[in-house]
Amino acid sequence: MGFSARIKIRKEVHKDGTAPIRLQLIINRKPKSIPLDISWPPQFFDAKKGLCQERFKGDEKAADYNLIIKQRLAKVNEVEVSHRLRKAHITMESFLLEYFSDFSKEDFIKYFENKLATRKKKKLIKPGTIKNHNNTLNKLKEFRKTISFTSFSYEFATDFELFLRKTIKPRNGKRVSTNTIWGHQRDVITYLTLARKDRINFEDPYEDYQNKSVAGTWMPLHPEELRLLEEYYKECSPGTKHRRILQKFLFSCHTSLRLGDLSNLKKAKIKNNTIRFQPQKTYYKNERELILPLTRYALHYLEDSEAENNIKGFFFYADQVGNRALKDIGELLEIETELHWHVGRETYATEFIRLGGRVEVLQKLMDHEKIETTMRYVKISEQMKLDGVNLVYQNRLKEQLPAIT
Numbered sequence: 001m002g003f004s005a006r007i008k009i010r011k012e013v014h015k016d017g018t019a020p021i022r023l024q025l026i027i028n029r030k031p032k033s034i035p036l037d038i039s040w041p042p043q044f045f046d047a048k049k050g051l052c053q054e055r056f057k058g059d060e061k062a063a064d065y066n067l068i069i070k071q072r073l074a075k076v077n078e079v080e081v082s083h084r085l086r087k088a089h090i091t092m093e094s095f096l097l098e099y100f101s102d103f104s105k106e107d108f109i110k111y112f113e114n115k116l117a118t119r120k121k122k123k124l125i126k127p128g129t130i131k132n133h134n135n136t137l138n139k140l141k142e143f144r145k146t147i148s149f150t151s152f153s154y155e156f157a158t159d160f161e162l163f164l165r166k167t168i169k170p171r172n173g174k175r176v177s178t179n180t181i182w183g184h185q186r187d188v189i190t191y192l193t194l195a196r197k198d199r200i201n202f203e204d205p206y207e208d209y210q211n212k213s214v215a216g217t218w219m220p221l222h223p224e225e226l227r228l229l230e231e232y233y234k235e236c237s238p239g240t241k242h243r244r245i246l247q248k249f250l251f252s253c254h255t256s257l258r259l260g261d262l263s264n265l266k267k268a269k270i271k272n273n274t275i276r277f278q279p280q281k282t283y284y285k286n287e288r289e290l291i292l293p294l295t296r297y298a299l300h301y302l303e304d305s306e307a308e309n310n311i312k313g314f315f316f317y318a319d320q321v322g323n324r325a326l327k328d329i330g331e332l333l334e335i336e337t338e339l340h341w342h343v344g345r346e347t348y349a350t351e352f353i354r355l356g357g358r359v360e361v362l363q364k365l366m367d368h369e370k371i372e373t374t375m376r377y378v379k380i381s382e383q384m385k386l387d388g389v390n391l392v393y394q395n396r397l398k399e400q401l402p403a404i405t
Helices: 060-085 092-104 108-121 127-143 153-168 178-197 223-235 243-256 296-309 319-334 341-354 357-363 372-374 381-397
Strands: 003-009 018-025 030-040 269-271 272-275 290-293
Touching: 003 060, 003 296, 018 060, 018 092, 030 060, 030 092, 060 092, 108 127, 108 178, 127 153, 127 178, 153 178, 223 319, 223 341, 243 272, 243 296, 243 341, 290 357, 319 341, 341 357, 357 372
Parallel strands: none
Antiparallel strands: 003 018, 018 030, 269 272, 272 290
16 A cells, blocks of 8 residues: 655745645555645745744744644544554545545535535536536635634525625626525535534524525517527528527427436437436436427427437537527527527426416426426416406306406
8 A cells, every 4th residue: 555645835836925735645656635725935844844934933823834734644644544443445535535524524615525526426416416516615615715614603694695696797787696696505505404414513504594586587488589580490501500509499498308408318218209318407316207298390300400410419519609699699580588598498388388288287397396496487478467367258258257347
């Protein structure tokens, strides 16, 4: 077994003249550098001893930093001895897991980071969730350098919300979405719940915090706008970016598939106008495949894509590229509704209800656990209200009941 641990200072010097100090590990010839979150002037660092030298007589900061260094080295020794006593083979993974265990029980940010890495490695969460959780972790690091579990109070949730509102750049210059804020708060709650399951005690900072999620701000296409896009699709030449983007987008408008599932259709099974696939967002929770009926009208967009691009599924463009192309198409056709990948799902839900579909059926088609989630996608237009009132009025006439005037 090859094992070594040394304290080193990086060559890169900050503007203040200091350089980061790190713990350099080598286990079975595999190197790993662990930051100690402290920096020191290189000219006052004893590379042989791995300690900070006084910059002036009685330099208390040097003494404090050396204490941190010795504590970390003591932890390294403790982990190494622990492996040796139980005759366990030491690997980089087993070392890091034990090394960070105590630190993560003190600092929530370290706990979040380590738990996320573990869940990712064990494939307990999907790529989209990993991305979201990483974004929240980065926001926490911007918010505070460390967050001890003992520091949690009712003020934390509100302070974090205010920080997010100040720092998140809103879409198109608008006010940052309440749902965006709640998404980050929800991620924090997820890892606090996991911490409690790991028997870490702390005051719940979200005990009195209200779920502030609201209906999404994306609006569905009006029927006339959807018709314009379908007509424009026919005018686009095969192989062009606009046609490829619209194949994917219009398929979403007619099926409600999420972007992640649209991008993963090569694994789906299509037979007898039915699509069977594993929803990326929910399959890891319930291991339940989703079976959706496909109209002939929806299916032809997928068939066009596979025939024209010689691939299974839809042509791949990065999400940002696709959204920019949709925006360009919207401006070209003078469509008032802001086009975005989310709009396809919104459009399907609203059109389904407008044309007489039942909301409990829509819930199953959209793969929602709660019907309240489904209703957030349904945007009731003024025309739909008028049509509903007129329908009731006409039915009263058919029943020969006196109409209220």
